[in-house]
Amino acid sequence: MTQKSSDQASGVAVTTEQPRLIMSLLAESLPVGILADVGRLAADFGLTIEQTQQLSGEKRQGGVAVPHGVCMEYWLRGDEVELEGLRKKALVLGDAHGIDIAVQEDSVWRGQRQLVCFDMDSTLIQAEVIDELARRHGVYDEVSAITERAMRGELDFKQSFRERMSKLKGLDESVLIEIAETLPLMDGLERLMHHLKRLGYRTAILSGGFTYFANYLQQRLGFDEVHANELVVENGKVTGEVREPIVDADRKALLLREIAEREGLSMEQTIAVGDGANDLKMLAAAGLGIAFRAKPKVREEARHSISILGLDAVLYLIGYRDEDLDG
Known part of the structure; x- marks a missing residue:
């Protein structure tokens, strides 16, 4: 560091x-x-x-x-x-x-911060993968309706996630490959990761999305570890099921704490970045919690937020100057 x-x-x-x-x-x-x-x-x-x-x-x-x-x-x-x-x-x-x-x-x-944990969908990438999968499978409206019920409080995250997953049953694995290869990265992500790795930070993806896509980002950008939901694929088809444990808000916060403890770090040495209500507990637990291009409610509840610049603006909240980074 x-x-x-x-x-x-x-x-x-x-x-x-x-x-x-x-x-x-x-x-x-x-x-x-x-x-x-x-x-x-x-x-x-x-x-x-x-x-x-x-x-x-x-x-x-x-x-x-x-x-x-x-x-x-x-x-x-x-x-x-x-x-x-x-x-x-x-x-x-x-x-x-x-x-x-x-x-x-x-x-x-x-x-002295040394660990940075990220949400994935709409944070590291400019997409919600489950919505893209639903569009390709012709069930977007059904999946969207379930999401709306969850937002109204009629379903918790795990219930809504399982219901949305069930709508993807039969989706061909080739679609997963196509989407993974064309994931639109969030602006500023590549510069951010370049410097975090160069400066010795440990980086992790903690996502309510899917390991299939998080692993792709890990290989492309060098994240140290990935924790996300595992799609069950059999005979080249999505089964509509997901392996336990499901990564929800509580699990994200727990994983942040577990990684910090494993690495011998105080929670004050951790940074978390996310955009959704599912990230609020993780953001609250971190020494520096940042809501990135988040909805108004999340921006209001999070201690810090970035909405105008790219993801690399996280470097400025840590305290780095351009001349330190790119000079």
Whole structure:
């Protein structure tokens, strides 16, 4: 692991005992007026801006987007900050300006994280695989109706998953191969994985999707391990069954904890990234939980979110600068 703490990297000597917060602004380009609004937000919560630093993008954007977007960090200090209230206000302010604003507590752990776990569908790939399988099998409407029932709370994840799987009975295995070979990767994923591997992070896929496709991503991008649902295929056909245990929200959180324990890591050294309600328990358990291009409810419940930039923006929330990564 080569990352230094933010204090070490900047050479700043900290002389106060007040806790420090890191507020990250993430955008394709910083809009006019956002810096003044952030200053007012900090003041409203009794926070002092100790320092700002640019992690990505030119100092002055002039409205022009840069390759990996812009990330500016504010280092804030203050006593007894109501953190959840600040995060909610930051979310509203970010939405008003069309940018992301993430707020996290700074600590020694920020420079010591070593495990990153990802959801797969709509996080690592720009698709929901079960929907693609259903379309190819001519049962999309039926599968979608089951999903809607689950969203209304009429079915839990395991019930809805088994019902949706039953609709795929008889699907030819050749369809699985075709879909696996054409999975649309999330933008920023390849850059993110390149640097995570180079920097020595352990990476895992924890997915309510299927091992068939997660294994393909593992081979292509080098994830260290995969935990997902195993489709049962017999005589070249999907049986409509899935092997136990089913990877649901509880199991994702459990797997995150088990991997951390096995690797001798504190939970504060873990990062989790996902987009759905099925990821919330995993995001809450991680030292740094990030909702990525998530639905409004998930963005509101997660501590941090990225919606504007690509998946490689995770590197900025960890604290890396473009010059450290690509320089």
